[in-house]
Amino acid sequence: MSLPPASYDRLRRATRTHREELVVRLAGEAGLRPVEQARLRPEDVLEHEGTQLVAVHSESTAAAREAGESPAPARETVLPDGVAHDLRQYAASNGIADDEPLFSVSPRRLAMLIREVSDRVDGVDATAPDLRDFFAADLLDDGVPPHIVAEAGGWERLDSLAPLLPEADRDALVQAVEERSQGSNGVSGLARPVLAVARELPHTLYDAEDRDEVAATVCDRLADAEAVRFAWLAERTDETVTLRHVAGVPERTVRDHLDDNREAMEDVAAEGSARELPGPDGAIVVAHVPGGDADGALLAVGTSKSVDDAATDAVAAVAGQTAHALAAVQRKRLLLSDSAVELEFRCPAAASTLADLSTALDCRIELSGIVPVDGDALLFYAAVEGADAEPVLTRVAATDAVDDARLLEGYDDGAAIELVLTATPVRPLVEHGGRVRSLAASDGVTTLTAELPGDADVRAAVDAVTDAHPSVGLTAKRQVDRPVETDAGFRERLGDRLSERQTTVLRAAYHAGYFEWPRDTTAEELADSVGVSAPTLHNHLRNAEGKLLTAFFEDPPARD
Incomplete structure (x- = not known):
């Protein structure tokens, strides 16, 4: 989702110098990257039939210009009159x-200027890429075709704009890919069936309930298409790639191929691009699926x-649609549950007192609770x-990390x-707001599992x-996912x-002021009121209090 217009206006008002305002406007209203702004000269502002344009130079054309040559710019884009005047x-x-x-x-300092301005505005977290997305979204909302927006902003691939398109405009993206393909060498043998899948996907994915269903639908539809041998979707987390769904080929084959081409896959993800790679018994097209829980996903x-190029663009278009669908089920999930991120760490003896204890005494230690x-x-x-x-106790007493x-x-x-x-x-x-779910040490290693809030x-x-x-x-x-639990739900659980007797005693004690x-x-007096002996009352109260504290401190509502 791009920056709302009201937030952009607040960002502009938060600038304190002419330079800050100009840097923000060049990114948000002309789509210039910080590195492109760093190459900008006053002579780059041109006029064509009454419209202000700005010539944007690449690294190579900027170097040629520094050498005294007069190269053509990498692209030209419209510069609003107000921005041209300010420049x-x-x-x-x-x-x-x-x-x-x-x-x-x-360029780094220009990017930092945008961050510094953003830090002054409550509720606005904007970077240079966010301002470029705002520029693109504004043009798309005005009905400018996606391929024109891509050229104006210097996006090499149309799928880069997919997350900015509203639901109803997905077909426009597919159509733009198809038109550009036909304008070059025609639609290839692979591009045509993939585009056919892309046209149907928005309707097919509309009722998807979760990420697994999205992955299965996309991959199965692609694998069934003419000229497609197989398809898979894998999610990325830091340096880990996890297969979400595979269709048309054994999973073992895909895993082996991922291992053999890990560097190329990382390049695709880092560039946010799509490219052809050698595959098992043929070729594969791998496209980055932006967004998601961590570092996005890969669609192959x-x-x-x-x-x-037509086939690559077609797969990239499907990747963009997949990103939309994954974002949609994510929004649906957030409405119905409290999201969290679960992290698992491996801690050797050098970093964990309990791991050291487990190897020194050949024992197992399991955590039952932590209190700051x-x-x-x-x-x-x-x-x-x-x-x-x-x-x-002797061992831990001699450990520096243990105070008592x-x-x-x-x-x-x-x-x-x-x-x-x-x-x-x-x-x-x-x-950082984490909660330890489990911690166990054995054989010199501690395995720590913790949860962080979804917005951490x-x-x-x-x-x-x-x-x-x-x-x-x-x-x-x-x-x-942690299902949202209401007060009534907690009381019911x-x-x-x-x-029944514990509930009676606990309720009577509360209303009679026993806990005041x-x-x-x-x-x-309370025992006499409920008709039990004092020892029986204490037994019921202790058991009831124990269950209440267990429910409060330890037991989350069950996950589906």
């Missing part, structure tokens, strides 16, 4: 000659036919299996212990862990656990 005024007031750079700073189509306390310390409650209490330790309960070949830990990979996760900065949390503990590695990252301080009623 000339800025150049004149700063004594910048026509053949001198308009800005004497690096295998064929024995020849692949040309003053300063940087965390209170760990853990169960030890396979080691007696005395050597456990005590025995809660000792039993045959095990113990329940309480530790106050300072240096632990858990701490950065807690500081996951990369920052992971970096905080690995920066503080370089030997810790992220082994898995998953999007999970708790009510199912409490016996000082108490409005004594245990003996």
